[in-house]
Amino acid sequence: MRLLVKAPAKINLSLDVLHKRPDGFHEVEMIMTTIDLADRIELTNLSDDTINILSHNRFVPDDGRNLAYQAAQLLKDRLDIKKGVAISIDKVIPVAAGLAGGSSDAAATLKGLNRLWDLGLSLDELAELGSEIGSDVSFCVYGGTALATGRGEKIEHLPAPPNCWVILAKPTIGVSTADVYRNLDVSNIQHPNTEAMISALNRSSYSDICANLGNVLESVTLDMYPEVAQIKDQMERFGADAVLMSGSGPTVYGLVQYESRLHRIYNGLRGFCDQVFAVRMLGE
Ligand SMILES: C[C@@](CO)(OP(=O)(O)O)[C@H](O)COP(=O)(O)OP(=O)(O)OC[C@H]1O[C@@H](n2ccc(N)nc2=O)[C@H](O)[C@@H]1O
Ligand SMILES: Nc1ncnc2c1ncn2[C@@H]1O[C@H](COP(=O)(O)OP(=O)(O)O)[C@@H](O)[C@H]1O
Known part of the structure; x- marks a missing residue:
């Protein structure tokens, strides 16, 4: 079986840093919103227990460094899933650009595999898992417009900006x-x-x-x-x-x-x- 998921980019409408934390991360207050610029991710079940990444972008790693790979691995480890998946990433969002492209790929992979493998996890559960991959992944799981605090993983939803x-x-x-x-x-x-x-x-x-x-x-x-x-x-x-x-x-x-x-x-x-x-x- 195969599934297509969209992974939209975000922009920061505001980004404040309150202080540096003992764990090395910064305590932030950010307002983020998703925009209509998205990677397209295709998830295909594999018969063997492996994760394959396919991307034609030379800046995107095709191994365990890829955040979409890490998302699939995390689900497999936590839920003890012995299935494999091919993750094909059609990269549209510029890489290392401040647009959370990698985080959004990870979030889309979590949401897509939740459906493909019929895991029944809630959005809150997926967002919590996502925060282990990166600070922006929780926001990307929900999308929309939100205030993100902590190191970015605590999300409070906000109304969408007016159309522009x-x-x-x-x-x-x-x-x-x-x-x-x-x-x-x-x-x-x-x-x-x-x-x-x-x-x-x-x-x-x-x-x-x-x-x-x-x-x-x-x-x-x-x-x-x-x-x-x-x-x-x-x-x-x-x-x-x-x-x-x-x-x-x-x-x-x-x-x-x-x-x-x-x-x-x-x-x-x-x-x-x-x-x-x-x-x-x-x-x-
Ligand atoms: C700056 C922001 C704003 O949305 O996004 P990008 O510019 O990357 O899109 C985020 O805070 C980035 O989030 P993300 O890219 O997920 O960061 P992570 O992988 O968790 O962390 C990468 C590194 O950034 C630093 N980091 C990140 C988040 C944070 N609150 N404090 C930090 O000091 C840490 O040094 C960490 O090792
Ligand atoms: N699926 C992915 N897409 C893009 N970059 C990825 C991905 N997985 C891992 N990376 C790595 O993450 C780094 C940050 O990428 P990206 O998420 O695009 O930037 P940003 O955090 O600035 O929004 C890249 O340099 C790349 O090596």
Whole structure:
């Protein structure tokens, strides 16, 4: 039997770091929302007890380092499943980009195998398992729009943002999340207003969402990779309503309400950047 699952990317509308924890992780307060840019994952039962990863992207590992592989292995270990699966990943989300592509592949694999193998696990159970794979996997299991706290694994659902376009531009560098957190000076942080963003979402106020975008990792990545600042500037100059780097970067996104302006920004950025996407928020 075979099953197709979609694994959508996320963007961070806000990302705050409260402190560094004794376990080395950072205590965060993030508001994330899913967007209509997705990997497609095909799961096929195998007759022998193995996990095979197939991906035609040279940046995606095809062994136990792959987060989708780790998701399948975790289910097999915890539930003592003696089945095999081939996981084919059609990679659309840029890799190491701050868009949680790997985490979303893991979440989609957990959800897909739950159906394929008829495991009967709830979304909460899948999210809890997912948090063992990575901090962003729990959010990706639920999708939608949420406040993520702890190291990112504690999820509180929020209303979807009002409909708008998201333009994404990824420079040709990949960023290591661990490096960015390591270079963050937690004693010198300008905190975004998370409460104001929650209020903007509750009131469905597009202008207040734009006014309250904020990411404390942005200045760290901008210092490491000045080309990210250039893309931000260009996106602002071409007329996006608000611009922010997602997660640890380097992808920069701009929010745009009107389609007429979308084409100008998209075409303008294509001149500077290979990977540019214009997508909708999913959010629900
Ligand atoms: C920054 C964010 C924002 O959404 O996303 P990305 O930019 O990766 O998409 C997340 O916090 C990333 O989540 P994720 O990519 O799942 O991180 P993990 O695999 O759990 O951790 C990778 C490394 O990042 C650091 N890390 C991660 C999360 C956290 N709250 N504190 C940390 O210090 C740790 O050094 C850890 O070893
Ligand atoms: N299924 C996967 N898709 C993409 N990258 C993966 C996957 N599994 C493991 N990785 C590894 O995880 C790293 C981070 O990838 P990704 O999840 O795309 O970035 P980010 O955490 O910035 O959103 C990559 O460098 C890659 O080596």
